[in-house]
Amino acid sequence: xxxxxxxxxxxxxxxxxxxxxxxxxxxxxxxxxxxxxxxxxxxxxxxxxxxxxxxxxxxxxxxxxxxxxxxxxxxxxxxxxxxxxxxxxxxxxxxxxxxxxxxxxxxxxxxxxxxxxxxxxxxxxxxxxxxxxxxxxxxxxxxxxxxxxxxxxxxxxxxxxxxxxxxxxxxxxxxxxxxxxxxxxxxxxxxxxxxxxxxxxxxxxxxxxxxxxxxxxxxxxxxxxxxxxxxxxxxxxxxxxxxxxxxxxxxxxxxxxxxxxxx
Amino acid sequence: xxxxxxxxxxxxxxxxxxxxxxxxxxxxxxxxxxxxxxxxxxxxxxxxxxxxxxxxxxxxxxxxxxxxxxxxxxxxxxxxxxxxxxxxxxxxxxxxxxxxxxxxxxxxxxxxxxxxxxxxxxxxxxxxxxxxxxxxxxxxxxxxxxxxxxxxxxxxxxxxxxxxxxxxxxxxxxxxxxxxxxxxxxxxxxxxxxxxxxxxxxxxxxxxxxxxxxxxxxxxxxxxxxxxxxxxxxxxxxxxxxxxxxxxxxxxxxxxxxxxxxxxxxxxxxxxxxxxxxxxxxxxx
Numbered sequence: 001x002x003x004x005x006x007x008x009x010x011x012x013x014x015x016x017x018x019x020x021x022x023x024x025x026x027x028x029x030x031x032x033x034x035x036x037x038x039x040x041x042x043x044x045x046x047x048x049x050x051x052x053x054x055x056x057x058x059x060x061x062x063x064x065x066x067x068x069x070x071x072x073x074x075x076x077x078x079x080x081x082x083x084x085x086x087x088x089x090x091x092x093x094x095x096x097x098x099x100x101x102x103x104x105x106x107x108x109x110x111x112x113x114x115x116x117x118x119x120x121x122x123x124x125x126x127x128x129x130x131x132x133x134x135x136x137x138x139x140x141x142x143x144x145x146x147x148x149x150x151x152x153x154x155x156x157x158x159x160x161x162x163x164x165x166x167x168x169x170x171x172x173x174x175x176x177x178x179x180x181x182x183x184x185x186x187x188x189x190x191x192x193x194x195x196x197x198x199x200x201x202x203x204x205x206x207x208x209x210x211x212x213x214x215x216x217x218x219x220x221x222x223x224x225x226x227x228x229x230x231x232x233x234x235x236x237x238x239x240x241x242x243x244x245x246x247x248x249x250x251x252x253x254x255x256x257x258x259x260x261x262x263x
Numbered sequence: 264x265x266x267x268x269x270x271x272x273x274x275x276x277x278x279x280x281x282x283x284x285x286x287x288x289x290x291x292x293x294x295x296x297x298x299x300x301x302x303x304x305x306x307x308x309x310x311x312x313x314x315x316x317x318x319x320x321x322x323x324x325x326x327x328x329x330x331x332x333x334x335x336x337x338x339x340x341x342x343x344x345x346x347x348x349x350x351x352x353x354x355x356x357x358x359x360x361x362x363x364x365x366x367x368x369x370x371x372x373x374x375x376x377x378x379x380x381x382x383x384x385x386x387x388x389x390x391x392x393x394x395x396x397x398x399x400x401x402x403x404x405x406x407x408x409x410x411x412x413x414x415x416x417x418x419x420x421x422x423x424x425x426x427x428x429x430x431x432x433x434x435x436x437x438x439x440x441x442x443x444x445x446x447x448x449x450x451x452x453x454x455x456x457x458x459x460x461x462x463x464x465x466x467x468x469x470x471x472x473x474x475x476x477x478x479x480x481x482x483x484x485x486x487x488x489x490x491x492x493x494x495x496x497x498x499x500x501x502x503x504x505x506x507x508x509x510x511x512x513x514x515x516x517x518x519x520x521x522x523x524x525x526x527x528x529x530x531x532x533x534x535x536x537x538x539x540x541x542x543x544x545x546x547x548x
Contacts (some may be wrong), residue, residue, distance in 0.1 A: 082297060
């Protein structure tokens with residue numbers, strides 16, 4: 001249980017950190033596709049006997065390149081390309097699992113995670129990745145935002161856009177590969193998007209959004225674990241619901257002072 | 264393989280779904296609703312769970328219908344208000360609704376087997392009654408599409424123009440989201456989430472590589488889905504019977520559909536070269 005709490009705090013912080021950029025750049029669907037398409041890599045790695053983080057990372061890089069290549073084709077936009085890659089990866093992973101024995105157990109833990117059974121190794125990996133991502137964002141955060149809001153200006157200012165975008169995608173990929181084996185796809189998506197979307201409602205300043213987002217992420221993790229223990233429901237589901245509740249409360253709270261904006 | 268009656272029923276179910284998914288996927292493609300379609304496949308899950316708990320297998324259909332309609336309304340309202348970006352709102356609705364389903368299921372004992380059924384569906388055990396239900400839904404969906412088609416196209420390619428011409432954008436969006444929800448409800452119990460999301464996204468995306476006329480895209484999407492359905496069933500049948508490899512039918516169908524997409528991509532590029540720089544339809548927001 002101690003490890004589960006540590007993992008919830010670390011994963012919440014990690015997801016909150018990267019989530020700011022996912023929400024600002026509107027990459028939620030891409031994140032969803034990554035979580036699903038990393039799956040066949042993890043399964044294949046487990047079957048062959050390679051380390052699962054390696055398999056997941058490799059599959060994720062393939063997906064990122066695939067979406068980028070497909071969406072440049074005539075008439076194919078990013079949403080459709082992402083959808084195609086998502087279905088292909090998902091079907092491949094599920095098909096691979098189904099050929100193995102005892103697969104239903106693996107599938108459900110892939111979807112909703114098994115945060116209660118994480119060990120010291122998972123927590124260490126998450127902590128290390130948290131450090132790496134914090135450094136990357138501290139160094140590159142400004143250029144990510146610049147390139148996102150004003151690509152032309154960023155190019156004129158001498159940034160290499162392809163490199164900036166690729167760095168951001170690979171960082172997102174790194175977070176997903178770290179978090180999904182421990183907490184599952186649905187929880188990973190919820191922890192990445194919901195706290196950051198809630199934080200975005202409170203402020204327009206990147207530093208404030210990031211701090212709030214990390215805070216919301218950690219709070220969702222802790223409160224969800226607590227609720228899950230008390231009411232005997234799946235931990236991943238409880239954390240997701242707390243994260244969604246924070247967003248709904250933020251929506252309600254930030255709308256009260258400014259009723260004129262309401263649609 | 265069609266000497267086995269259950270394979271005939273499985274193919275009949277897939278054929279019905281091909282008939283509705285061809286046209287509907289064209290609108291999913293034109294309006295860029297892939298993520299919404301993905302969200303709907305997940306959000307019907309709590310409805311399935313509650314329906315099953317309340318009324319057994321008979322309740323699944325009603326539960327899924329209620330959950331699908333609720334999601335369609337919630338997504339339309341959240342995106343209209345403009346407080347959250349579309350994709351963030353969709354992601355939150357998806358994860359929250361799915362988690363409600365998981366939380367409910369996790370309090371029962373047969374936890375994993377339910378989830379597995381939900382993922383794969385039970386295409387090989389489709390009953391004549393389920394086939395009849397799908398057929399009725401298919402007629403309803405095609406009627407709704409036929410009524411909405413022109414307005415949806417207008418709204419997809421020229422949102423300002425359609426609003427100026429008096430179309431209510433919110434109602435059109437809600438209508439399309441409801442149709443997608445109905446498709447998900449019709450398909451999810453038989454073929455599972457893995458296949459539904461593929462059926463809603465891949466046919467139109469594949470057809471788009473070789474044509475940019477919408478009716479042709481719809482027809483080609485349906486034909487592709489039919490072929491993939493037949494080939495997928497055959498592959499999974501052969502793999503299980505002759506080679507002892509457990510390959511689920513839904514997975515095989517999806518993989519063959521995606522394969523068709525991959526094959527059509529270079530074909531489309533060749534055609535683009537010969538036709539010259541055709542105007543890029545399908546790019547409208």
